Amino acid sequence: MSTAGSSAEKSSARSINPHISVDCVIFGFSTNQLKVLLIERAYTDESGNRHRDLKLPGDFITPDEHLDRAAARILEELTGLHDIYLRQFEVFGHPNRISRKIxxxxxxxxxxxxxxxxxxxxxxxxxNISESNRDFAIKNNARWIHISRIPPLAFDHLEIIRRGLKHLQEALRNEPVGFELLPAKFTIRQLQTLYEVILDCKLDNRNFRxxxxxxRYLVQLDEKQAGVPHKPAYFYRFDRNTYMRDRKDYIGFNF
Amino acid sequence: MSTAGSSAEKSSARSINPHISVDCVIFGFSTNQLKVLLIERAYTDESGNRHRDLKLPGDFITPDEHLDRAAARILEELTGLHDIYLRQFEVFGHPNRISRKIxxxxxxxxxxxxxxxxxxxxxxxxxNISESNRDFAIKNNARWIHISRIPPLAFDHLEIIRRGLKHLQEALRNEPVGFELLPAKFTIRQLQTLYEVILDCKLDNRNFRxxxxxxRYLVQLDEKQAGVPHKPAYFYRFDRNTYMRDRKDYIGFNF
Known part of the structure; x- marks a missing residue:
């Protein structure tokens, strides 16, 4: 039995709060594509046949579990990763969100x-997919699915992904969250591609640059790309400390 | 019995989901002050004495109630107002958030x-307090309390207000939410004061202006202030349509 697909499957063996759950939309970025990590769910139909579909990693909380910690637990059980950027974005409580028979x-x-x-x-x-342990995820029936090729999912999970993407897009416009999806050093071109892929638009190269x-948060490194067919570009890194310092004095109206 | 203070008090008479509630931090702005609408809660201590303290307007949801609709219901029961700007900002689920005996x-x-x-x-x-029905709120044991003079509250409601203010501050930096707290026409000075009060800082007049x-979202009106001791300033209005159109093309990195 898999660890990842089994978050909910293990529930029967322990005490849960059956009214409250957490679900995680895990976005990953690699080779210029935005992907979501989904896990296989097996179920039996009325005729006794087994089927599989996909769902978000999620679980009921235990009676004494903090919501944020439940989300971190699910993420770690699935990927083996700690200290991943994790943000609560919305509650889904529609009375009919669980109504399909399956x-x-x-x-x-x-x-x-x-x-x-x-x-x-x-x-x-x-x-940042390239820095995570892909094998672990694969072992646990988890799969990275391209954001625009997600099939029908369990429950209202497609809607949750849609809303999660919307929140990510908003965050990307206003905060330096994009760097979480990139390697520690990156080119301006890579950064622009990340923005273009997530916001689903084409940006003007010169303006973006x-x-x-x-x-003042992007620091140019001494290192350039190697082995590229074009003129090698400099690598940059994001300086979070400078950002945090400047952010204090930032007043909107750039909206 | 009050309507406002009674959202939870009425719960015993109807079917509720006792695991899930909604709470509303109702921010109001008037005479250059940010305030929160709180309601009185009466309780009996161990010696049988009645006490009163304050809490956020909130309630359990009914078994079939949508979360957003529950929040709108609470707001309407309390203020009589519909179509008020209402935004879900965070879930509070700490296992110990309800642990005090009272x-x-x-x-x-x-x-x-x-x-x-x-x-x-x-x-x-x-x-915008001046446009709401103040009498209604007062009738229902609800009171506007200045944001910096909030006494100890029931449950974790002080923490919820603190977080709500943080979310409001973030929104104010990035989105035109401030206009919800102002009359339909306002002076630039009024707008600046709103920013200064909510962000708790002093802004440079010239830069802000x-x-x-x-x-392109602020439209100057033909009308000026009347009966002011200084040079009367022009009124402005916020043009939401222009904002929505321009917003589509807005790409961050002003963060």
Whole structure:
């Protein structure tokens, strides 16, 4: 039995609060693509046939568990990673969010309980895929799926991803969250591609470069790209301390 | 019995989900002050004496109630106002957030249930006090309390207000939410004061004016202040349509 797919499957063996869950939209970025980590869910239909579909990593909380810690636990069980950027973004509590028969049946099968309403707190996590342990995720029936190729999912998980992406886009416009998805050193071109992919638009190269280098948070390194067919570009790093210092004095109206 | 203070008090008479609640931090702005609308809670101590303290307007949800709708219901029951700016900002689910005896006793007294853990979804609302019906709020044991003079509150409500203010400050830096707290027409000076009060800082007049008028969303009206001892200033209004159009093309890195 997998660890990752089993967060909920293990629930029957321990005490849970069957009204409250957390779900994690784990965004990863690699080879210029935005992906979401999903796990396989197995269920049995009325004729006794087994099926599989995909769901977000998530779980009920235990009676004494802090929500943030539950989200971190799920993330760690699935990826083996600690200290990942994790942000609570929205609560999903629609009275009908659990109404499909296969979802009700799956909950009964995995928890032993008749559960009709669960309010779930959604988090998004940001992972630089190349630095995470891909093998671990694969071992646990977890799969990175391209953001625009996500199939129908369990429960309202497609809607949760859609909203999570919206929150990520908003954050990207206003905060330096994008660096969580990049390696520690990156080129301006890589940064621009990240923005273009997540915001799903084309940005003007010159303007982007000017804006980016106009902040004081990007520090040019002495190192350049190697083995590229074009003129090698300098690497940069994000200086969080400078950002935090300047941020204090930042007053909006750039909105 | 009051309507406002009674959201939870009425719970015993109807079916509730005793695990999940919503709480509203209702921010109001008037005479250059940021205030929060709080309601009186009555409780009986061990010696049978009645006491009163303050709490956020909030309630358990009913079994079939949507979270957003529960928040709007609480707001309307309390103020009589519809269509108020209301935003979900955070979930509070610490396992120990309900641990003080008076809080446990009050829940027992008002719901008839032994309740030990409630996960609450917090919303903030923004109200221009001068345009709201102050009498209604007063009738219902609700009181506007200055943000820096809030006494100890029930449950973790002081912490919820603290976090709500933080979210409001962040929103103010990045989005035109401030206009919700102002009359439809306002002077640049009024707008600046709103920013200074909420962000708790002093802004440079010239810079602020320049930034504000640099956006295309502020439209100068033909009307000026009347009966002021200084040179009367022009009124402005916020043009949401222009904002929404321009926002689509806005890419961050002004952070």
């Amino acid at each position: 979802d009700l049946d799956w909950l009964l099968e995995t928890t032993g309980l008749q559960i009709h309403r669960v309010v779930t707190t959604a988090y998004y996590a940001l992972i 000017k804006k980016v280098l106009g902040t | 809080d446990l006793d009050w829940l027992l007294e008002t719901t008839g249930l032994q309740i030990h853990r409630v996960v609450t979804t917090a919303y903030y609302a923004l109200i 320049k930034k504000v008028l640099g956006t």
